[in-house]
Amino acid sequence: MKRTINGRTWEGDATVLDEMERSIAETKRRQESVPQEELDAALKTITEYLATGWSTGGGRRLRQFVWSLWNGHHLINLFDLSSGLDGRLTDAVTVVFRGAMVGALSEDQKRGVLQRSGEFSRWEAARAATPEDEEVLYPPFQIDAEELRKLAYSVEQTNKRIEQERRAEEARYTAQERGCRV
DSSP: OEEEETTEEEESOHHHHHHHHHHHHHHHHHHHTSOHHHHHHHHHHHHHHHHHHTTSHHHHHHHHHHHHHHHSOSOOOHHHHHHSSOHHHHHHHHHHHHHHHHTOSOHHHHHHHHHHTTHHHHHHHHHHHSOTTSOOOOSOOSSOHHHHHHHHHHHHHHHHHHHHHHHHHHHHHHHHHTTOOO
C-alpha cells in the first residue's frame, strides 16, 4: 500500500502507515502547542537579560541553560535554575524548555540568542584565554575541581559496575541459549 504522509510517499503495511501518520500528527500537535509568538517573546526576554545581566546569578543560570540547549555539554542544576530566577525569567525558561522538548525550538533560534546576547563573543574570549591543552569551560561550572574529581571517580566506579552487570547478563543469556544453568 502507498500513502502520502506529510508530503512524502511511503509504501508499507496499512497498520504501520496508520501508526506513522498518527505519530507524525502527534509530534506536529506538540510542536504547535508552543505558540511561535510566545516562544519568540521568551527568547527575546532571555536574550535581553543575558546581554546586560550575564554576570549576575540569574545570568549564570541562564547561560548554563542556553548553552546546554545549544550543545548539551554543560551540567545544569534544575533546582538552582528554578529557584534562582525571577518570575519573568522563570516563565521564559519554561516556554523555551517546553519548546525544546517538543521540537518547536530551532537551531537558528538558539544561535540567535547566543549571538544577540553576546554569549558567542564571551565564549570566544574564554577560548582565547584558555591554553590549547585545556578544555574551554564556558560557562563556568558551579562546582570546584575537588568536587569534579570525586564525581569523576564515582562515574568510573559506576561504569565498571554497569559493565560487570552487562557481562554477567550476557553470560546468563549465552548459558540459557546453550541450555545450561548459571
